[in-house]
Amino acid sequence: KQEVTQIPAALSVPEGENLVLNCSFTDSAIYNLQWFRQDPGKGLTSLLLIQSSQREQTSGRLNASLDKSSGRSTLYIAASQPGDSATYLCAVYSGNTGKLIFGQGTTLQVKP
Amino acid sequence: DTGVSQNPRHKITKRGQNVTFRCDPISEHNRLYWYRQTLGQGPEFLTYFQNEAQLEKSRLLSDRFSAERPKGSFSTLEIQRTEQGDSAMYLCASSFPSDTQYFGPGTRLTVL
Numbered sequence: 109k110q111e112v113t114q115i116p117a118a119l120s121v122p123e124g125e126n127l128v129l130n131c132s133f134t135d136s137a138i139y140n141l142q143w144f145r146q147d148p149g150k151g152l153t154s155l156l157l158i159q160s161s162q163r164e165q166t167s168g169r170l171n172a173s174l175d176k177s178s179g180r181s182t183l184y185i186a187a188s189q190p191g192d193s194a195t196y197l198c199a200v201y202s203g204n205t206g207k208l209i210f211g212q213g214t215t216l217q218v219k220p
Numbered sequence: 221d222t223g224v225s226q227n228p229r230h231k232i233t234k235r236g237q238n239v240t241f242r243c244d245p246i247s248e249h250n251r252l253y254w255y256r257q258t259l260g261q262g263p264e265f266l267t268y269f270q271n272e273a274q275l276e277k278s279r280l281l282s283d284r285f286s287a288e289r290p291k292g293s294f295s296t297l298e299i300q301r302t303e304q305g306d307s308a309m310y311l312c313a314s315s316f317p318s319d320t321q322y323f324g325p326g327t328r329l330t331v332l
Binding site for chain 2: 112144149150151152153154157197205206207209211213
């Protein structure tokens with residue numbers, strides 16, 4: 109059974125700092141991995157999708173990496189801003205249906 | 221707006237009542253997913269449609285839950301005889317196969 113874990117559960121950093129969020133999964137036979145952002149009481153916004161054949165994806169100040177063999181993904185946020193404050197969720201695509209298995213999320217606070 | 225929409229956004233009901241939620245996916249997407257998210261947790265998969273066919277249901281989806289997607293367009297999720305444990309955010313997502321899932325804003329259910 110696929111399980112996804114995110115560490116840390118919460119993180120507080122000063123504005124401008126570079127940071128790394130971690131995601132690990134137990135079954136390396138994944139299709140894709142997706143990172144999402146969720147603001148309080150809101151739905152999920154897709155940040156990056158990494159296909160199983162890829163090692164990393166970049167979008168602006170965000171860079172996500174994938175190491176299937178070790179069951180790990182990281183989300184790197186450069187030059188953090190207060191507007192980056194949110195919960196970040198990692199999810200693994202499972203099986204032919206493409207259903208997502210989510211971690212519990214990392215809640216990030218960027219202080220001005 | 222061509223994103224995923226969900227209605228209602230909020231629903232308060234008394235224990236034992238029936239409730240129905242609606243999801244309108246992105247028009248060209250043939251895959252539709254329902255997830256449930258409780259406070260402080262990542263979303264959990266409930267069920268999946270490809271076009272009008274419901275192809276997978278989670279064990280979380282008890283007999284009180286039913287989902288439909290007539291004509292492969294919008295989908296409804298009905299909960300009969302609601303319980304306090306059903307209080308959660310219900311999220312809908314749509315996609316093409318092997319592609320990014322796009323989420324709606326969710327329906328927050330409170331059962332009193």
